[in-house]
Amino acid sequence: MIDSSEASAALTDIEDTVRRVRQSQIYEVSSLVLLMWGGLAFVGNIAGWFWPRYGLYIWFAVYGVSAVGLIIIGVYHRSKSRIRVFDGRYFLTFGLIAAFGIFVCYFGQFTPRQQTAFWPIYIMLFYMMAGVWFGYAFLVIGATIVALTLIGYFYIPGISLLLWMAVVNGGGLTLGGLWMRRS
Amino acid sequence: MAELDDIIHQPLRLKIMAALNALPAEVGLEFVRLKKLTGATDGNLGAHIETLAKAGYVSVEKAFVGKKPQTTVTATAAGRGAFARHVATLQEIIAGRQA
Numbered sequence: 001m002i003d004s005s006e007a008s009a010a011l012t013d014i015e016d017t018v019r020r021v022r023q024s025q026i027y028e029v030s031s032l033v034l035l036m037w038g039g040l041a042f043v044g045n046i047a048g049w050f051w052p053r054y055g056l057y058i059w060f061a062v063y064g065v066s067a068v069g070l071i072i073i074g075v076y077h078r079s080k081s082r083i084r085v086f087d088g089r090y091f092l093t094f095g096l097i098a099a100f101g102i103f104v105c106y107f108g109q110f111t112p113r114q115q116t117a118f119w120p121i122y123i124m125l126f127y128m129m130a131g132v133w134f135g136y137a138f139l140v141i142g143a144t145i146v147a148l149t150l151i152g153y154f155y156i157p158g159i160s161l162l163l164w165m166a167v168v169n170g171g172g173l174t175l176g177g178l179w180m181r182r183s
Numbered sequence: 184m185a186e187l188d189d190i191i192h193q194p195l196r197l198k199i200m201a202a203l204n205a206l207p208a209e210v211g212l213e214f215v216r217l218k219k220l221t222g223a224t225d226g227n228l229g230a231h232i233e234t235l236a237k238a239g240y241v242s243v244e245k246a247f248v249g250k251k252p253q254t255t256v257t258a259t260a261a262g263r264g265a266f267a268r269h270v271a272t273l274q275e276i277i278a279g280r281q282a
Binding site: 001002003004007008010011013014017018020021022024081 | 187192197198201202206210220270273274279
């Protein structure tokens with residue numbers, strides 16, 4: 001028979017393993033979401049660069065496709081792992097996040113250039129907050145994209161900022177997704 | 184008085200059972216994922232999975248995904264029960280109900 005300190009160590013091992021399993025599940029589904037958003041952010045920025053007059057409609061379309069994509073990823077992950085990752089509460093949360101962003105842009109009277117920098121930084125804020133609780137990968141990805149977005153905002157002139165954002169935001173999210181899949 | 188399960192108590196087998204029990208019933212983990220989660224080597228992990236399978240605590244399914252072989256390990260109902268009893272015994276030891 002073992003003593004209480006050995007029993008305690010065994011329970012700590014169990015808790016640590018369970019935490020790692022949960023984290024790997026979060027990383028698995030998040031990596032798919034990151035890859036999807038990476039592709040959409042790339043396409044959205046490139047389309048905005050080609051047709052700047054239709055930028056607003058392009059981003060509405062991107063967010064619409066993104067919502068459908070989240071549903072598909074949720075269904076796929078559930079069929080594979082029998083764990084439900086997205087439900088109505090998640091979509092309500094995303095809706096509130098988007099609504100607050102629109103509210104800030106409207107009252108702040110942001111220029112299109114400022115909005116180009118604001119949205120990725122704003123979304124990455126939530127990634128970084130998620131990183132504090134669920135895994136530092138989110139924190140690293142978020143901080144890197146925020147830093148590169150700010151560099152672009154201050155040093156890339158004119159509409160070329162959209163090309164920079166296609167690479168930084170689209171590329172950053174895609175690389176982050178691939179890295180998360182390997183973690 | 185409950186007894187510790189000698190098969191589960193071995194450190195790596197304890198981690199394997201903890202990982203599989205963290206999933207819903209009948210959902211398994213691929214060998215590669217299990218290796219990453221437990222930090223074990225291929226040979227070591229394979230040997231301990233075999234021990235658990237012989238005890239009826241896990242089932243092992245081998246399949247081909249494309250051209251790649253894929254081994255999936257799943258905790259059985261007996262394994263889940265044994266793991267729950269083992270954890271309860273550990274908690275009893277900590278609470279001082281067993282020496």
